[in-house]
Each structure stands twice: as C-alpha cells, then as structure tokens.
Amino acid sequence: MTPDTLDVPKHVAELRAAQPDWEALGVRGRVRWVRRYADWLLDNADRITEILASEGGKPLVEAKIEFAVPVDIIKYYARNAEKYLRPNHPAPPNLLNRAKRVTVTHRPYPVVAVITPWNFPLGLSLMDSIPALLAGAAVVVKPAPATPGAVRAAVEGWAEIGAPPVFSVIAEGDDAGRALVEEADYIQFTGSTEVGRKIAQRCGERLIPYGLELGGKDPAIVLADADLDHAARGIAWGALANAGQMCTSVERVYVLDTVHDEFLAKLTAHVRGLRRDSDVGPLVTEDQFALVSGQLDDARAAGARVMVGGGTDPERRWIEPTVLAEVDSTMACVCAETFGPLIPVIRVSSEDEAVAAANATDYGLSASIWTSDRRHGAHLAARLEAGAVNINDAHANIFYFTAPMDGWKNSGMGGRLGGAAGILKYTRPQTVTKPRVSVSYQRHLLWYPYTRKRTELVGRLLRALAATGRRRLG
Ligand code: NAD
Numbered sequence: 001m002t003p004d005t006l007d008v009p010k011h012v013a014e015l016r017a018a019q020p021d022w023e024a025l026g027v028r029g030r031v032r033w034v035r036r037y038a039d040w041l042l043d044n045a046d047r048i049t050e051i052l053a054s055e056g057g058k059p060l061v062e063a064k065i066e067f068a069v070p071v072d073i074i075k076y077y078a079r080n081a082e083k084y085l086r087p088n089h090p091a092p093p094n095l096l097n098r099a100k101r102v103t104v105t106h107r108p109y110p111v112v113a114v115i116t117p118w119n120f121p122l123g124l125s126l127m128d129s130i131p132a133l134l135a136g137a138a139v140v141v142k143p144a145p146a147t148p149g150a151v152r153a154a155v156e157g158w159a160e161i162g163a164p165p166v167f168s169v170i171a172e173g174d175d176a177g178r179a180l181v182e183e184a185d186y187i188q189f190t191g192s193t194e195v196g197r198k199i200a201q202r203c204g205e206r207l208i209p210y211g212l213e214l215g216g217k218d219p220a221i222v223l224a225d226a227d228l229d230h231a232a233r234g235i236a237w238g239a240l241a242n243a244g245q246m247c248t249s250v251e252r253v254y255v256l257d258t259v260h261d262e263f264l265a266k267l268t269a270h271v272r273g274l275r276r277d278s279d280v281g282p283l284v285t286e287d288q289f290a291l292v293s294g295q296l297d298d299a300r301a302a303g304a305r306v307m308v309g310g311g312t313d314p315e316r317r318w319i320e321p322t323v324l325a326e327v328d329s330t331m332a333c334v335c336a337e338t339f340g341p342l343i344p345v346i347r348v349s350s351e352d353e354a355v356a357a358a359n360a361t362d363y364g365l366s367a368s369i370w371t372s373d374r375r376h377g378a379h380l381a382a383r384l385e386a387g388a389v390n391i392n393d394a395h396a397n398i399f400y401f402t403a404p405m406d407g408w409k410n411s412g413m414g415g416r417l418g419g420a421a422g423i424l425k426y427t428r429p430q431t432v433t434k435p436r437v438s439v440s441y442q443r444h445l446l447w448y449p450y451t452r453k454r455t456e457l458v459g460r461l462l463r464a465l466a467a468t469g470r471r472r473l474g
Pocket of ligand 1: 198
C-alpha cells in the first residue's frame with residue numbers, strides 16, 4: 001500500500017480498519033504471514049540490497065549486513081512471538097482473591113508508526129515494524145526523505161505475498177512524520193535528539209506511548225593493558241563503519257597516557273590503509289557532509305593535528321577517514337554528535353579521568369572499553385552512563401538482539417529489541433477477571449448495602465489478611 005497522493009489521516013484510518021482482523025488471526029496466523037514475508041525478502045535480497053547500497057552510497061557488504069540482520073530478527077521474533085505474547089494467569093495475591101480466575105492478555109496498540117532516519121533506512125524500519133506486526137498492530141513506516149527506496153521496495157513485498165493490508169510505507173517528508181504523530185497510537189522513532197524531543201512532547205499531549213532511539217557520542221576507553229593492535233582495528237571499525245553514520249559510532253577515544261602514542265601510531269597506520277568506497281563510503285546527505293566537514297575545519301583551526309585523512313570531496317560528499325590528535329573537549333568533534341568519519345583521540349592520565357570525560361556528555365547510548373583484564377573492564381563498565389558497554393569490541397550489543405538496546409540520557413527512551421520486551425512494548429496488558437464459582441449478589445461482601453455487620457466482617461477479614469502475627473489480628 002503506497003499512497004500516491006498523501007492523506008495521512010485517511011491512510012491511518014484504513015490501517016485502523018484492517019487491524020482488528022489481523023489481531024483476530026491470532027499469533028500463529030500472524031507468524032505464518034511474517035514467515036512468508038521473510039522468505040520473500042530473502043528471494044529479493046539482491047535487488048533490495050543494491051537499492052540500499054546505491055541510495056546511501058554504502059559499501060555493498062554493509063548493505064548486505066543491514067539486510068541480513070533484520071531478517072534474522074524477523075525469524076527470531078517469529079519463533080518466539082507465541083511464547084512472549086502468551087496470556088498469563090497471575091497468582092491471587094491473597095485468600096479472598098482465590099474466588100477469581102484472572103487472565104492477562106497482551107493487546108496491541110492498533111496503529112504503530114515507525115519513523116526512521118537515513119543511515120540504516122531498511123534495517124531500522126524492519127526491525128521495529130515486524131515485532132509490532134507480530135504483536136497484532138497495523139504498522140506504517142515513514143523512512144527519511146533521502147533514502148526511501150529500499151524501504152519502499154521491501155514493504156511492497158508484504159502486498160505481493162497477499163498478506164492483509166496492515167503494513168504500509170509513507171515515503172514522504174518531515175510533514176508526513178508530524179502527521180503520523182497526530183494519528184497513530186504508538187510512535188517508534190529513530191533519529192535526532194532534537195526531533196525526538198518534539199515527538200515526545202506531542203505524544204505527551206496526546207497521552208500516547210512512544211519509543212525513542214536518538215543520537216549518541218559514544219566514547220571508547222583504551223586502558224594501559226589493552227592489546228593495542230586489536231584496539232586500533234576495533235576502534236577504527238567502530239568509528240568508520242557506515243562512514244561513521246551510526247548512532248553507536250565511536251566518536252571519542254580516551255587513551256591512557258602510557259600507551260597513547262603507540263595506540264595513536266597503530267590507529268593512524270590502520271586507517272591509512274583503508275580504501276575509499278569499498279571500506280568507507282561517502283556521507284549520505286549534503287547536510288551531513290557540511291556538518292562533518294565543518295567540525296573538521298573547526299578542529300583544525302583550533303589546533304587539532306590531523307594524523308591521517310583530512311581530505312574532502314564535496315561533489316561526492318566524501319570525507320577521508322580522519323584521525324585527529326591534540327583535540328580538547330571544547331571542540332565540536334569532541335563535544336557534539338559528529339555522525340561521520342572523524343576519530344578524535346584524547347590523552348588521559350588515569351582511568352578516573354577517562355570515566356569522568358566519557359560521562360561528560362548529555363548522550364548515553366553506548367561505550368567501549370579496551371583492556372586485557374575483562375573482569376576489570378566489566379567493573380569499569382558499571383561506572384559508565386550508557387545503555388550498553390562493549391568490552392574489546394564496538395557495536396557488538398546491537399547485533400545481540402535478545403538484549404535491550406536502550407539509550408540513556410538524551411540518547412533515547414523506551415529502547416528497542418531485548419527479547420520479550422521488544423514485542424511486548426507494542427501491546428497493552430488487558431486483565432480479565434471471572435468468578436471461579438457463581439456467587440449470588442446477596443453474598444457479595446463488597447456490594448451495597450453497607451450494613452454494619454458486613455462492614456465489621458470485611459474489616460476483620462482484611463485485617464486478618466494483612467496481619468503477620470496474632471497480636472495484630474485485633
Ligand atoms: P531526523 O531526526 O532529522 O529524522 C528522522 C526521521 O524523522 C525522518 O524520517 C524525518 O523525516 C522524520 N521527522 C523529521 N521531523 C519530524 C517531526 N517533527 N515529526 C515526526 N517525524 C519527523 O534524523 P536523521 O537526520 O534522519 O538521522 C540522524 C540521526 O539519527 C542522528 O542523530 C543519529 O544519531 C540518529 N540515529 C539513532 C539511532 C539509534 O538507534 N539510537 C540509529 C540511527 C540513527
């Protein structure tokens with residue numbers, strides 16, 4: 001379903017009308033459609049990954065990873081949806097409540113809007129949409145205007161397999177995003193902190209729930225005992241994959257004084273060997289090119305040393321992978337989100353200084369620690385203000401989708417994935433109570449009339465339930 005002329009309220013109304021039948025299919029029925037859809041995606045993998053690589057300029061291997069990860073997530077949720085959505089029967093909290101049989105079901109928010117950015121248009125759109133569909137919601141995706149092609153091609157497959165009309169795409173601009181925030185029942189947003197905050201405000205006014213995955217300024221801490229070859233390669237990949245346009249990109253590297261020079265030399269040498277396009281592609285948009293090259297110019301002007309890289313090609317939105325030394329915390333490349341291929345390296349004299357500097361940001365998405373002592377690394381992780389900490393690796397948590405991805409501070413709210421949490425977030429619990437045996441109205445203790453005798457009896461009963469010792473039985 002791709003509307004030619006956009007009428008967001010009408011579009012959402014159509015999804016809303018189709019959703020009850022989708023929910024009524026039950027989890028098994030929905031799983032069957034989602035499995036068929038995953039097969040369709042695999043059958044169309046080459047075509048979709050080519051669109052993805054060409055519209056964003058990313059290396060084909062990165063497009064393939066972006067395609068493969070959500071398909072894996074789809075299969076995972078298809079396997080586990082029934083278990084996660086199974087109704088449950090909470091135990092009675094006390095004797096009086098034994099008269100009831102209670103069932104809690106997980107009922108979907110009818111229409112979920114998934115609004116995504118341009119850096120991982122396909123991956124983010126699918127990994128948020130499919131759990132919502134399995135939960136029984138209808139889903140509309142709104143990709144970023146710069147990269148609508150792969151998402152549009154992928155969502156077309158839903159109609160092609162003949163699935164119910166509960167999954168659609170609105171490949172339009174920011175206005176369509178704003179309109180969806182007015183119409184949908186749940187907003188799952190990935191993008192900038194600035195827009196996320198506006199969405200949260202509007203959702204607050206409408207009293208609808210939302211999940212926000214926002215920006216980051218992820219620190220890496222290289223300890224004195226780190227394997228420096230491993231750290232240099234891991235941090236280069238952590239900072240430069242997808243040309244640094246990842247929310248979890250390494251954007252600041254704090255290195256203990258004793259190993260700083262050796263690490264910097266190794267990182268510089270490794271980055272020098274990377275190839276244009278096949279390892280690191282261009283930036284996706286002109287705005288992003290202007291932002292990142294502006295940060296590079298500012299850092300240079302303020303005295304930063306370019307160890308490698310520093311070249312730019314505005315026509316192709318290309319910025320050479322760049323290692324910067326002698327930077328300080330006043331420079332934008334250290335204190336503001338970059339989202340591009342710059343790696344500022346900062347010398348610190350102690351672990352305490354590294355931790356304090358790493359935490360000195362409004363963001364808190366993820367972080368990495370590089371050390372030979374993994375136990376110490378885990379200990380240090382507990383001092384970092386970040387939703388995830390990877391030891392001796394970068395981005396690792398985002399592939400481990402049974403664990404939650406949850407930004408702290410200005411990096412998000414509500415998170416994504418995380419096993420059962422990743423699907424239950426699209427549902428509301430509904431509690432249904434029913435009597436185990438029929439009780440006539442005359443014997444119902446809590447109903448009118450409030451006679452003195454009944455009041456006394458109820459008082460005694462409740463006191464007996466609450467009392468822990470004979471003395472308090474009253
Ligand atoms: P953006 O916030 O400008 O736009 C994201 C999406 O929101 C687009 O589809 C856009 O059209 C839409 N939009 C814009 N204004 C809107 C409004 N007022 N209401 C509703 N929708 C609106 O972000 P971007 O520039 O496309 O992406 C880059 C940002 O995304 C970076 O800050 C990056 O860190 C973040 N990001 C975060 C994660 C994460 O998981 N935490 C992942 C990827 C990207």
